[in-house]
Amino acid sequence: METVAEALEGELSLAERAYRSIRDQLVMLEIRPGAPINEEQLAQSLGVGRTPVREALKRLQYERLIAAYPRRGTFATDVNITDLAHVSEVRLELEPLAAAQAARRATAADRAAMTGLVGELGKARGSAELMHLDLLVHRAVYAATHNPYLEDTLVRYDNLATRIWCLFLDRLDDMASHVEEHSPLIEAIVAGDADRAARLAREHVEGFERAIRAAI
Incomplete structure (x- = not known):
């Protein structure tokens, strides 16, 4: 299939x-x-x-x-851990905005795509597959904002964050739980709950930075 x-x-x-x-x-x-x-x-x-x-x-x-x-x-390019603070600073502002706008603007097709990706998260096996799905979920949320400037900006920053994440993958104890945080976020977006979606997106970015700093 x-x-x-x-x-x-x-x-x-x-x-x-x-x-x-x-x-x-x-x-x-x-x-x-x-x-x-x-x-x-x-x-x-x-x-x-x-x-x-x-x-x-x-x-x-x-x-x-x-x-x-x-x-x-x-x-x-090299992956520079000193970039983590700069990347997180931008994402902490823009990820909640994107999640809220996606909740307000997502089309039926957007919602179906995001729901399908959440279903695939439950079937994922191995860190590489989880990380790839993590990227796809983020990109689906950004696309659902229907703001190409916001989407392009966040894709670039999420790419940089993911490179940092992959660099420390072997030191992270519970990567699956971090990726699975997308399920309630997508549920909030599909339900049109902009405030909850924004809060969950911010918590997700904060959790990412904490996990990386703990692994350094």
């Missing part, structure tokens, strides 16, 4: 699919921090030409996931 993620992926253009695939490899640290980026190898692994890969890399440089150096090449 096709998952929600697979259905969404099937609707994307070739160039967008290449971008999202490389982006998520960087976010999930499948491409390790500091690793060189090879356009030809990426194109071959994704089964696409070099043009969509090149376009993706331009976007990823803007999003601070890769960095290009004259005469040295292009590399995945």
